[in-house]
Amino acid sequence: MAAIKIEGLGKVYPGDIRAVQDINLDIADGEFIVLVGPSGCGKSTLLRMVAGLETITEGELSIGNKVVNQLEPAERDIAMVFQNYALYPHMTVYKNLAYGLKNRGFSQQDIDERVQNTAKMLEINPFLDRKPRALSGGQRQRVAMGRALVREPAAFLLDEPLSNLDAKLRVQMRVEIKQLQRRLKTTSLYVTHDQLEAMTLGDRLVVLNQGRIEQVGSPMDVYHRPETLFVAEFIGSPSMNIVRASTFANKDNQEAVKQLPEGTDVIGVRPDTVVFEKPAEPHLSFDCEVKLFEPAGAESHLYLHLLPDRQAFTMRVEENTAVAEGGKIMVYAPLSVLHPFNEASGRRTD
Amino acid sequence: MQTKRMTFSHNWLPYLLLAPQIIITVIFFIWPASQALYQSVLRQDAFGFRTEFVWFQNFQRLFEDDLYLNSMQVTLVFSVGTTLLSMSVALLFAVMVNKMIRSRDTYTTFLVWPYAVAPAIAGVLWWFIFNPSIGILPYMLDMVGINWNHRRNSDQAMLLVIIAAAWKQISYNFLFFLAGLQSVPNSLIEAAAIDGAKRFKRFWTIVFPLLSPITFFLLVVNIVYAMFDTFGVIHATTEGGPSQATNILVYKVYRDGFVGMNLGSSAAQSVILMSIVIVLTVIQFRYIERRVNY
Numbered sequence: 001m002a003a004i005k006i007e008g009l010g011k012v013y014p015g016d017i018r019a020v021q022d023i024n025l026d027i028a029d030g031e032f033i034v035l036v037g038p039s040g041c042g043k044s045t046l047l048r049m050v051a052g053l054e055t056i057t058e059g060e061l062s063i064g065n066k067v068v069n070q071l072e073p074a075e076r077d078i079a080m081v082f083q084n085y086a087l088y089p090h091m092t093v094y095k096n097l098a099y100g101l102k103n104r105g106f107s108q109q110d111i112d113e114r115v116q117n118t119a120k121m122l123e124i125n126p127f128l129d130r131k132p133r134a135l136s137g138g139q140r141q142r143v144a145m146g147r148a149l150v151r152e153p154a155a156f157l158l159d160e161p162l163s164n165l166d167a168k169l170r171v172q173m174r175v176e177i178k179q180l181q182r183r184l185k186t187t188s189l190y191v192t193h194d195q196l197e198a199m200t201l202g203d204r205l206v207v208l209n210q211g212r213i214e215q216v217g218s219p220m221d222v223y224h225r226p227e228t229l230f231v232a233e234f235i236g237s238p239s240m241n242i243v244r245a246s247t248f249a250n251k252d253n254q255e256a257v258k259q260l261p262e263g264t265d266v267i268g269v270r271p272d273t274v275v276f277e278k279p280a281e282p283h284l285s286f287d288c289e290v291k292l293f294e295p296a297g298a299e300s301h302l303y304l305h306l307l308p309d310r311q312a313f314t315m316r317v318e319e320n321t322a323v324a325e326g327g328k329i330m331v332y333a334p335l336s337v338l339h340p341f342n343e344a345s346g347r348r349t350d
Numbered sequence: 351m352q353t354k355r356m357t358f359s360h361n362w363l364p365y366l367l368l369a370p371q372i373i374i375t376v377i378f379f380i381w382p383a384s385q386a387l388y389q390s391v392l393r394q395d396a397f398g399f400r401t402e403f404v405w406f407q408n409f410q411r412l413f414e415d416d417l418y419l420n421s422m423q424v425t426l427v428f429s430v431g432t433t434l435l436s437m438s439v440a441l442l443f444a445v446m447v448n449k450m451i452r453s454r455d456t457y458t459t460f461l462v463w464p465y466a467v468a469p470a471i472a473g474v475l476w477w478f479i480f481n482p483s484i485g486i487l488p489y490m491l492d493m494v495g496i497n498w499n500h501r502r503n504s505d506q507a508m509l510l511v512i513i514a515a516a517w518k519q520i521s522y523n524f525l526f527f528l529a530g531l532q533s534v535p536n537s538l539i540e541a542a543a544i545d546g547a548k549r550f551k552r553f554w555t556i557v558f559p560l561l562s563p564i565t566f567f568l569l570v571v572n573i574v575y576a577m578f579d580t581f582g583v584i585h586a587t588t589e590g591g592p593s594q595a596t597n598i599l600v601y602k603v604y605r606d607g608f609v610g611m612n613l614g615s616s617a618a619q620s621v622i623l624m625s626i627v628i629v630l631t632v633i634q635f636r637y638i639e640r641r642v643n644y
């Protein structure tokens with residue numbers, strides 16, 4: 001168990017290619033941090049730098065008050081779960097779990113005790129004598145988790161551990177990982193590109209884009225108050241509607257925009273804050289054509305085109321909403337729930 | 351494995367397609383092999399005037415012949431030596447080349463080149479390099495006080511033929527090992543590194559076991575090579591000498607048959623050689639393959 005401190009961390013590849021730059025992050029002991037971002041944003045590189053699998057070219061990394069920049073992966077007291085699990089195919093599950101302990105010189109009795117306990121906790125004890133290829137995807141995932149848990153490391157690093165599972169299993173394992181982490185209180189760094197995983201798992205999210213941190217915060221903070229235009233579009237499903245103020249044709253809207261903070265030229269509207277009835281408070285109104293009604297059980301979505309410039313616009317509606325596809329309607333969004341941004345800086349203006 | 355069932359438009363078509371391979375096998379293997387089997391129970395006089403049916407006397411005499419038993423021993427040392435040398439050096443090269451990034455292809459090309467050299471040419475090459483009077487190696491060894499003369503020293507002669515026979519095979523083994531190493535997922539090695547295994551340990555506990563199917567395949571191929579295909583190497587370097595020290599079974603077959611004109615004994619020897627290789631291969635498949643992880 002340990003806190004992780006990342007100061008000015010950067011990775012420069014030959015040819016001045018900056019995969020990751022200027023990362024500052026304080027991870028408290030026992031915290032569950034999720035690194036999230038689109039592919040190529042540097043999240044995996046950052047994780048691998050913490051693991052010691054990539055060299056650190058800039059900045060300083062400390063695990064438990066000790067600078068570990070120059071330490072080998074094994075000396076950093078971390079455990080990693082790989083996307084493809086990386087189980088040793090020629091060893092039984094038992095030996096897979098015991099390998100790391102054996103290398104660290106644990107006694108045979110100690111190894112056996114730990115392996116049995118971990119296997120019981122993850123319910124993989126019936127498979128201890130099997131080789132990985134005789135296991136299902138979910139079981140392999142558990143073994144991979146087990147190999148990380150069995151050593152009781154200072155920190156867990158998880159690199160998209162659920163992306164090879166089918167949808168149902170993924171949800172199940174997500175819940176289990178969360179419960180496990182709560183119980184063990186081990187500092188964890190979890191990489192994913194799936195924002196639902198990110199929202200549900202993390203104590204805090206770190207949203208990365210092009211090798212830089214866009215925003216750090218609790219999932220709800222990031223959702224309700226995205227600091228940058230990138231975060232606003234990336235977090236939330238369906239994603240936030242982004243409308244340029246310059247496209248507003250009607251007078252009321254132009255007046256309303258003036259009430260928003262100075263410099264606002266782009267407005268973000270979450271699909272679930274759009275309403276049919278005209279609100280009493282100050283608001284924006286949108287003249288739309290209905291393109292498609294998409295009922296999806298718990299929540300249904302209405303895909304609209306803003307008039308006159310036919311920009312796509314999404315809103316969340318009730319299942320029994322009566323709208324005719326192709327018809328014209330008026331929808332509203334109160335100013336209080338809007339996200340005002342400046343397009344040039346990409347930052348929030350309020 | 352599920353195989354797709356083919357249907358042909360004519361009944362004779364599949365046989366026609368198989369014919370070239372069958373004809374080659376019959377002409378170059380089945381026919382000579384049965385000739386050898388037939389010859390091995392005959393005895394001919396040196397001029398070929400009289401042929402006598404002698405049952406298994408040829409075999410019986412061979413196993414009573416000290417020279418033949420010696421040749422078996424020599425073959426054992428030679429095959430094991432050649433296989434071990436060529437496989438271990440090839441593995442070492444493959445591991446080293448696999449670590450390279452930019453120059454990997456260049457090194458691979460150079461390391462594969464020896465395989466394109468004909469065995470007789472390679473033999474002559476070694477003959478020159480190791481030649482006790484004009485060779486460069488004995489000259490250099492002399493400077494460090496080692497007297498090299500494989501024409502008199504039987505251990506040196508054995509060393510020479512092992513090196514010469516292994517040299518060519520290194521290229522072949524290298525290619526297979528390199529391909530095997532490249533198919534080991536990097537994440538396994540990283541996982542082992544995090545699991546606290548040092549470089550050397552990672553290799554022997556993770557990488558090497560994953561190479562076992564390839565190692566097994568190469569073991570079979572190399573032993574068969576050392577027993578059958580090394581005639582050219584021996585013929586160009588030591589010619590079985592000195593005093594039978596490098597007279598391996600396959601070379602003795604040639605010497606007794608075509609130089610000594612004892613066709614019956616030569617045929618019996620090739621039958622024995624054939625059975626040895628068959629038995630060895632069966633043993634390898636039955637006992638070693640079990641420990642292989644595919």
